[in-house]
Amino acid sequence: MSEAEAQPEDIPKKSKLPLILGLILMLALGGGGFFAVYSGMVLGHGGDDHPEEEIHVEALPDIAFVPISPMVISLGTEPSGRYLHFTAQLEVAKAHEPDMVLLLPRVLDVLNGYLRAVEVRELEDPTALVRLRAQMLRRVQMVAGEGRVRDVLVTEFVIN
Numbered sequence: 001m002s003e004a005e006a007q008p009e010d011i012p013k014k015s016k017l018p019l020i021l022g023l024i025l026m027l028a029l030g031g032g033g034f035f036a037v038y039s040g041m042v043l044g045h046g047g048d049d050h051p052e053e054e055i056h057v058e059a060l061p062d063i064a065f066v067p068i069s070p071m072v073i074s075l076g077t078e079p080s081g082r083y084l085h086f087t088a089q090l091e092v093a094k095a096h097e098p099d100m101v102l103l104l105p106r107v108l109d110v111l112n113g114y115l116r117a118v119e120v121r122e123l124e125d126p127t128a129l130v131r132l133r134a135q136m137l138r139r140v141q142m143v144a145g146e147g148r149v150r151d152v153l154v155t156e157f158v159i160n
Helices: 002-010 017-039 094-117 120-124 128-144
Strands: 063-074 083-093 149-159
Touching: 063 094, 063 149, 083 094, 094 128, 120 128, 120 149, 128 149
Parallel strands: none
Antiparallel strands: 063 083, 083 149
C-alpha cells in the first residue's frame, strides 16, 4: 500500500493564480465598460462637447381642441338599459376652430348615428376602439371638409 499512498503526493497542486488574475481582469474590464457607457464615451451623445450651444426645441403645432358634448347612446333594441357614455374632442388647426364650433351639431349627429348603428358585441371588443376612432374621424372629416380635423380624441368610452 505504500505505492498507493505515494501517488497523491506525486500530483502537483494546481495554482490558483490564473483564477485570481481572471477575476481581477474581469472586474477591471467590467468597470471600464460601465464607465465608458455611463460617461458617454460609448453609445453617448456626440454633441455634449459644446454645452454653450442652445438646444433647439421644436414648437408645438398651432392646434386647438374642440370638445364634443358628452353623448349617451342606447345600445341594442332590448329594454335591458345598456348605454354607451361617449365623450371626445376634435383636434383641429387653430384657424379652423371657429368653423368646427359652428359645425358641432352636424358632428354630433353623424357620431350619434354611427355609434347607434354599431353592434354591441363590436363595442365590447377591447381592440374595437382603434377601428371606431378611424371610422369616426373619417365621418367627421366628411362633414367638416378635408384638412380641417386632424384627429378624434376619445376621452370617455364606457358601456353600462
